[in-house]
Amino acid sequence: MKNRVRLDLYVQEGYSRGRSGLIVLLWWLVQSTAFRWSLQPMYAWRNWLLKLFGAEIGIGVKVRPTATITYPWKVKIGEHSWIGDHAELYSLDSITIGNHCVVSQNGYLCTGSHDASDPQFSLIVNPIRIEDGAWLASDVFVYPGVTVGVMAVVAARSTVLRDVPTNEVHAGTPAKYIKHRFETMEEEVPQRTKLHLLKR
Amino acid sequence: MKNRVRLDLYVQEGYSRGRSGLIVLLWWLVQSTAFRWSLQPMYAWRNWLLKLFGAEIGIGVKVRPTATITYPWKVKIGEHSWIGDHAELYSLDSITIGNHCVVSQNGYLCTGSHDASDPQFSLIVNPIRIEDGAWLASDVFVYPGVTVGVMAVVAARSTVLRDVPTNEVHAGTPAKYIKHRFETMEEEVPQRTKLHLLKR
Amino acid sequence: MKNRVRLDLYVQEGYSRGRSGLIVLLWWLVQSTAFRWSLQPMYAWRNWLLKLFGAEIGIGVKVRPTATITYPWKVKIGEHSWIGDHAELYSLDSITIGNHCVVSQNGYLCTGSHDASDPQFSLIVNPIRIEDGAWLASDVFVYPGVTVGVMAVVAARSTVLRDVPTNEVHAGTPAKYIKHRFETMEEEVPQRTKLHLLKR
Numbered sequence: 001m002k003n004r005v006r007l008d009l010y011v012q013e014g015y016s017r018g019r020s021g022l023i024v025l026l027w028w029l030v031q032s033t034a035f036r037w038s039l040q041p042m043y044a045w046r047n048w049l050l051k052l053f054g055a056e057i058g059i060g061v062k063v064r065p066t067a068t069i070t071y072p073w074k075v076k077i078g079e080h081s082w083i084g085d086h087a088e089l090y091s092l093d094s095i096t097i098g099n100h101c102v103v104s105q106n107g108y109l110c111t112g113s114h115d116a117s118d119p120q121f122s123l124i125v126n127p128i129r130i131e132d133g134a135w136l137a138s139d140v141f142v143y144p145g146v147t148v149g150v151m152a153v154v155a156a157r158s159t160v161l162r163d164v165p166t167n168e169v170h171a172g173t174p175a176k177y178i179k180h181r182f183e184t185m186e187e188e189v190p191q192r193t194k195l196h197l198l199k200r
Numbered sequence: 201m202k203n204r205v206r207l208d209l210y211v212q213e214g215y216s217r218g219r220s221g222l223i224v225l226l227w228w229l230v231q232s233t234a235f236r237w238s239l240q241p242m243y244a245w246r247n248w249l250l251k252l253f254g255a256e257i258g259i260g261v262k263v264r265p266t267a268t269i270t271y272p273w274k275v276k277i278g279e280h281s282w283i284g285d286h287a288e289l290y291s292l293d294s295i296t297i298g299n300h301c302v303v304s305q306n307g308y309l310c311t312g313s314h315d316a317s318d319p320q321f322s323l324i325v326n327p328i329r330i331e332d333g334a335w336l337a338s339d340v341f342v343y344p345g346v347t348v349g350v351m352a353v354v355a356a357r358s359t360v361l362r363d364v365p366t367n368e369v370h371a372g373t374p375a376k377y378i379k380h381r382f383e384t385m386e387e388e389v390p391q392r393t394k395l396h397l398l399k400r
Numbered sequence: 401m402k403n404r405v406r407l408d409l410y411v412q413e414g415y416s417r418g419r420s421g422l423i424v425l426l427w428w429l430v431q432s433t434a435f436r437w438s439l440q441p442m443y444a445w446r447n448w449l450l451k452l453f454g455a456e457i458g459i460g461v462k463v464r465p466t467a468t469i470t471y472p473w474k475v476k477i478g479e480h481s482w483i484g485d486h487a488e489l490y491s492l493d494s495i496t497i498g499n500h501c502v503v504s505q506n507g508y509l510c511t512g513s514h515d516a517s518d519p520q521f522s523l524i525v526n527p528i529r530i531e532d533g534a535w536l537a538s539d540v541f542v543y544p545g546v547t548v549g550v551m552a553v554v555a556a557r558s559t560v561l562r563d564v565p566t567n568e569v570h571a572g573t574p575a576k577y578i579k580h581r582f583e584t585m586e587e588e589v590p591q592r593t594k595l596h597l598l599k600r
Contacts, residue, residue, distance in 0.1 A: 001366045003350050004382060005300040005333030007280040008260055025239065039425065060408055080407040090305075100405040102521070105490075106508070108306070110338055116353045116369065116381055121302070121335075133405030135521075138510055139541060141339060141357045150403050153516045157541045157559040157573060159357040166401045169516065173357060173373050173573050181516055182404060201566045203550050204582060205500040205533030207480040208460055225439065290505075308506070310538055316553045316569065316581055321502070321535075341539060341557045359557040373557060373573050 004119045012123050017092075018073050019054070027053050027072060038065050050075070058099065077101075078132065093125035093144070098132035104156070106139040113144050131166075153181050204319045212323050217292075218273050219254070227253050227272065238265050250275070258299065277301075278332065293325035293344070298332035304356070306339040313344050331366075353381050404519045412523050417492075418473050419454070427453050427472060438465050450475070458499065477501075478532065493525035493544070498532035504556070506539040513544050531566075553581050 017024055030049060038045050046065065047057045054073030060080040067083045069075055074091040077083070078099035085105040089095050092112035103109070109130075115122045126145030130136070134148045137156040148154065152164040155171035155178070164170045169178045217224055230249060238245050246265065247257045254273030260280040267283045269275055274291040277283070278299035285305040289295050292312035303309065309330075315322045326345030330336065334348045337356040348354065352364040355371035355378070364370050369378045417424055430449060438445050446465065447457045454473030460480040467483045469475055474491040477483070478499035485505040489495050492512035503509070509530075515522045526545030530536065534548045537556040548554065552564040555571035555578070564570050569578045 001350055003298075003300060003331075003333035005335075005351055007282065007300045007302070028240070040428070082407065098403075100403060100407045102407070102514075108339065110356065113337070113356070114302075114335070116335060117383075132403035135405075135514070135516060137513070139508065143356065150401055151405060156510065156513070156543065183517075201550055203498075203500060203531075203533035205535075205551060207482065207500045207502070228440070308539065310556065313537070313556070314502075314535070316535060317583075343556065 005121060006119050007121060009120045010122075011120070015092075015123050015125065018071055023053075024071070031068065036065050040065060064105075084138070092123075094127040095130075096127065097130045098134070098150075100133045101130050102135045103130070104136060104138040104140070107136050107142075108140070109142045111144050134164075136160075151181055205321060206319050207321060209320045210322075211320070215292075215323050215325065218271055223253075224271070231268065236265050240265060264305075283307075284338070292323075294327040295330075296327065297330045298334070298350075300333045301330050302335045302337075303330070304336060304338040304340070307336050307342075308340070309342045311344050334364075336360075351381055405521060406519050407521060409520045410522075411520070415492075415523050415525065418471055423453075424471070431468065436465050440465060464505075483507075484538070492523075494527040495530075496527065497530045498534070498550075500533045501530050502535045503530070504536060504538040504540070507536050507542075508540075509542045511544050534564075536560075551581055 035046055035049050043062045046063050047061055050069065050072045051057050056076040058077060058079035061077050063083040064085040066085045068088040069091060070089065071091045074094045075089055077097045080099055081097050081101040083103050084107065087103045087105060087107040090108065090110050090112060095109055095111060109128050111125050111128055113124045115124055128142055128144065129147040131148060131150045133151040135153045136148065137154060139157045140154045141159045143161045146160050146163055148160065148164045149166035151167045153169040154160055154164060154175055158171050158175040159173040161174040167181050169181050170176060171178050235246055235249050243262045246263050247261055250269065250272045251257050256276040258277060258279035261277050263283040264285040266285045268288040270289065270291045274294045275289055277297040280299055281297050281301040283303050284307065287303045287305060287307040290308065290310050290312060295309055295311060309328050311325050311328055313324045315324055328342055328344065329347040331348060331350045333351040335353045336342065336348065337354060339357045340354045341359045343361045346360050346363055348360065348364045349366035351367045353369040354360055354364060354375055358371050358375040359373040361374040367381050369381050370376055371378050435446055435449050443462045446463050447461055450457050450469065450472045456476040458477060458479035461477050463483040464485040466485045468488040469491060470489065471491045474494045475489055477497045480499055481497050481501040483503050484507065487503045487505060487507040490508065490510050490512060495509055495511060509528050511525050511528055513524045515524055528542055528544065529547040531548060531550045533551040535553045536542065536548065537554060539557045540554045541559045543561045546560050546563055548560065548564045549566035551567045553569040554560055554564060554575055558571050558575040559573040561574040567581050569581050570576055571578050
């Protein structure tokens, strides 16, 4: 069977990186020097650099120096969230991370793919959304278009192909439902708050 | 049960890296400096360095600066193929990549292993072959001796233990058949060409 | 469902890194310079650096320059063992590696996790133990608390969630039993030695 794929005809028609090639290059230079070589506790410095290049970063966010953010201007991180060592936000499309989220070390959020049925291999991008309180443990790979719901957990070394619903723990390749994270809302919730929750 | 493994008796008898230790060292120095620190669009420069160290590289090949090629003199890449960021061609044995192939970011082509049944842990190497138009998506791991056929696709984060036949899409760990890539040859093929194909 | 996770209340109560923040920082600086930039054959130099920072390292140990050891003072490696390129000993808790062991390239020994059922996300650490003659092939991920038994083998790209018994070969994610490594103790064992073994 003769090859039909023609990468010499590849064009990223209709796709925009969101900034000029010069800004992209400048960010990569900054990221591989001022960002990467900063000491671990210098979270404020790295947040400042990310915001300088268009990222939205909430208070208390902790991004490790070896983390990689492809295009910061497509990234939004809420308050008190953590991005671990060597984690990569491959933000060809938007990556939205909520409050109190953790992307542990070596995690990979992949918003880009290609149309395998197109001989010209056209680029496909889809946003990724990590909602409040979710935790992607070490070395988790997230496919384009996936939403990880509020307080959801993905176990270490898993691969997430489909959305993970609120408060569920998923594991494996592909990641599948294992159990619920917080069994009940009862514990630690004072009576008054509970009534309030029930009324909603 | 007492340990029988004796790594102090390990020797790479019968194996050759293909160049002297000095050349190997020199390549690693070049790769971690002139190669790695080059700007992303400098594909021609990196191809030149690879060819200088014995690789066969076709026209239009795009190797990212963070890709790692262990021994370039054991690597052959056809025309218009891409090697992504942080992909590694661990070429203890030969790695042959055809035309219009993609090894996406973080891919790992592993030609080396060890004989686990040998207390001296002897080295085993086996060539890897990626045929025309094949695509290894992000973070795919390929075992020694594997051939990925013409236009075959391996989904992101998969582990390839066995050959992937022509035009098939495989996924998972270990990677298994999912579907065919191009359903028919009909579409986009003008009548004249189709007749020509049928006659072959 | 409203998020209950509160990373702003995170504290590592009861956990000690084992050295002052200054020593930790100093090690990371040494590791990313004098250690990482050393030439591959300079195993003695890297062993010396590891021992300087409190690691116990036996004779003949070979740690590659790109390997990462988080806290050397929590790491113990026996004689003639190998730690491959880009392997990481994430030693928040103790990592004990026996004699004649191999942790191949890109392996990850993860002693740290978090209590997902605790809204304050408390740190959980558990030691990892790799016993004599065991081999973790390329890109194996080991969960906290796991023991890999004497001469056990874990196939490339596997994820180890549970203990691997002596002399067993496990593979996959999660890693499962495949076969025994050394079928019998008969071969290569001279009669005198065999009797000796039986008498023990």
